[in-house]
Amino acid sequence: MSHCSANHILSNFNDMSIKQISNNFLEELKFDEEIDSWPLMKTPWPILSILAVYWLFVVKVGPKWMEKRKPFNLKYIMMIYNLSQLLFNGYMLWRVYKPDVINSLWKHRCSLDEEDHSEKRFVYITANEIVWLYIMNKISDLLDTVFFVLRKKESHVTFLHLFHHMDMSFSMWIYLRIIKDQFIVLLGSINMIVHMIMYSYYFLASLGPKMQKYLWWKIYLTRLQIAQFVFVIIYLGSLYTVDCSFPKIFTIYMITHIALFLYMFIIFYKKTYQKTKSE
Structure with missing residues (x-):
């Protein structure tokens, strides 16, 4: 086989693969007038504007503005914020695990039954309502970084922190805008549990230095976050097969x-906890 023929076959194979992927992606797209009319969902510009303002403030404007100012005392604001985030995640978790919702979600975790239109629509709308609430929660999570800047804790504003917050907000927006499925809600409920534990920790930490001796379990919180990622990857991989x-x-x-x-x-775990042990 000539070199030109081999290149031609490879080129055709790549074209077919790209075309197949494009076709599969287009088949997966879902649009729903009711859901697409919900706040922030019609176009990407609102969520992108929020994320752009967030990035500019925490990376550029905020640190520059705080440069010659003393750190703000946000103790009580942060207590309210952490408690509200704890309750917000608790409310979403309650929505997921209401008996009629969780039973339907579990029954249709792999696909929606076309024969029962009323239950199908119930699962579909309920699941996507929870995803919309989840997006609102991810947006409210952005305040966490704003508080770091106002308290002059710029060392906490890492690439991991920024990427995680921004990516989760936009990825979930993409999911709700063009994918709209029920399977992700059960996975999201795991993240809600982790965040309830996380914001419980933050709430206790915001009470002041006297609470530090009771917060020895921070390392286990990070391990729980890592275990969450491992479980989700395994679960998604099993669904794919x-x-x-x-x-x-x-x-x-x-x-x-x-x-x-x-x-x-x-990497964060190794840098934070292995360094602490070696000191």
């Missing part, structure tokens, strides 16, 4: 992102 009618292109996207989070969290 079975005959489910869930969006497989988006699932690959999610596995890639979560694997990146896992890698960065492991």
Whole structure:
């Protein structure tokens, strides 16, 4: 076989692969007038504007503005914020695990039953309502970084921190705008549990130095976050291997992102806790 023929075959193969992937992706897209009319969902500009303002403030404007100012005392604001985030995640978790919701979600975790239109619509709308609430929660999570800047804790504003917050907000927006499936809600509930524990820790820490002796379990919180990523990757990978009618292109996207989070969290864990042990 000539060199030109081999290149031609390879080129055709690549074209077919790209075309197949594009076709599969287009088949997975879902649009719903009701859901697409919800706040922030019609176009990407609102969420992108929020993330752009967030990035500019925490990276450029905020640190420059605080340069010659004393750190703000945000103790009580942070107590309220952490408690509200704890309750917010608790409310979403309650929505997921209401008996009628969790039973339907589990029944249709792999696909929606076309024969029962009323239950199908109930699962579909309820799941996506929870995802919308989840997006609002990810947006409110951005205040965490704003507080770091106002308290002059710029060392906490790491690439991992910024990437995690911004990526989760926009990825979930993409999911709700063009994917709209029910399978991700059960996975999201795991993240809600982790965040309830995390904001419980932050709330206790915001009470002041007298609480530090009771916060020895911070290392286990980070381990729990890492374990969460491992579980989600395994679960998504198992779904990919079975005959489910869930969006497989988006699932690959999610596995890639979560694997990146896992890698960065492991690096953070090693730098933070192994360094502490060696000192």
